[in-house]
Amino acid sequence: MNETPADADIRVLLVDDQDLFREGVRVIVDAQEGMGVVGAARDGVEAVRLVDELEPDVVLMDIRMPEMDGVEATRQIFAPDRVARRQRVVRVVVLTTFNLDDRAATAIRHGASGFLLKDTTPIQLRDAIRTVHAGNAVLAPGDLNALMAGSFVAAKPVPVPYLELTDKEREVFAAVARGLSNTEIAGQIFASESTVKTHVGAILRKLALRDRVQIVVFAHEHGLVS
Numbered sequence: 001m002n003e004t005p006a007d008a009d010i011r012v013l014l015v016d017d018q019d020l021f022r023e024g025v026r027v028i029v030d031a032q033e034g035m036g037v038v039g040a041a042r043d044g045v046e047a048v049r050l051v052d053e054l055e056p057d058v059v060l061m062d063i064r065m066p067e068m069d070g071v072e073a074t075r076q077i078f079a080p081d082r083v084a085r086r087q088r089v090v091r092v093v094v095l096t097t098f099n100l101d102d103r104a105a106t107a108i109r110h111g112a113s114g115f116l117l118k119d120t121t122p123i124q125l126r127d128a129i130r131t132v133h134a135g136n137a138v139l140a141p142g143d144l145n146a147l148m149a150g151s152f153v154a155a156k157p158v159p160v161p162y163l164e165l166t167d168k169e170r171e172v173f174a175a176v177a178r179g180l181s182n183t184e185i186a187g188q189i190f191a192s193e194s195t196v197k198t199h200v201g202a203i204l205r206k207l208a209l210r211d212r213v214q215i216v217v218f219a220h221e222h223g224l225v226s
Contacts, residue, residue, distance in 0.1 A: 013056035044068030078111030114138035155223025177219035
């Protein structure tokens with residue numbers, strides 16, 4: 001028997017202005033083991049409010065909505081003051097009808113963990129929710145780099161915390177920015193996966209980043225992708 005939404009391991013918030021689509025996604029999510037829908041919003045304004053009130057783990061966010069779109073809602077959800085008050089880590093997955101959508105790129109820069117096309121299958125949706133809940137991106141590394149590559153007009157100066165990374169941490173940073181998995185990085189630097197995981201954790205902490213997706217964003221933003 002599935003858990004009730006309140007007891008589910010992964011608490012999901014749905015955000016879409018189309019009632020039929022939103023309710024269809026609710027049925028799919030609630031049918032999955034270990035996850036459940038805890039709330040739904042029709043626009044970005046309501047989404048930001050419900051994230052504060054319900055503290056979901058994963059937000060499925062439509063990119064195009066009236067009142068406030070998914071890009072601005074994502075920006076507000078990850079505003080530093082809101083993040084500081086939050087008791088639970090929240091991840092945002094953008095829902096769009098267009099592959100490699102420029103708006104999706106902006107939402108990812110604001111903190112989203114990737115995007116899904118609206119015609120995704122129930123299995124892909126389930127796997128995406130679990131993937132972002134674990135702190136990973138929900139699009140292929142090559143797609144993520146392609147999405148980011150053209151979204152920054154000029155690189156920002158490299159901040160001091162990056163310069164303070166160890167040589168090994170910079171090597172791991174570069175590998176993550178290229179989209180390599182921990183297994184692939186371990187083979188490249190001749191270390192165990194647990195050691196790579198430790199390095200990634202140190203990089204996230206030192207650069208004040210939330211997850212691997214934000215490492216890719218940081219690398220493109222500061223011109224650190226070779």
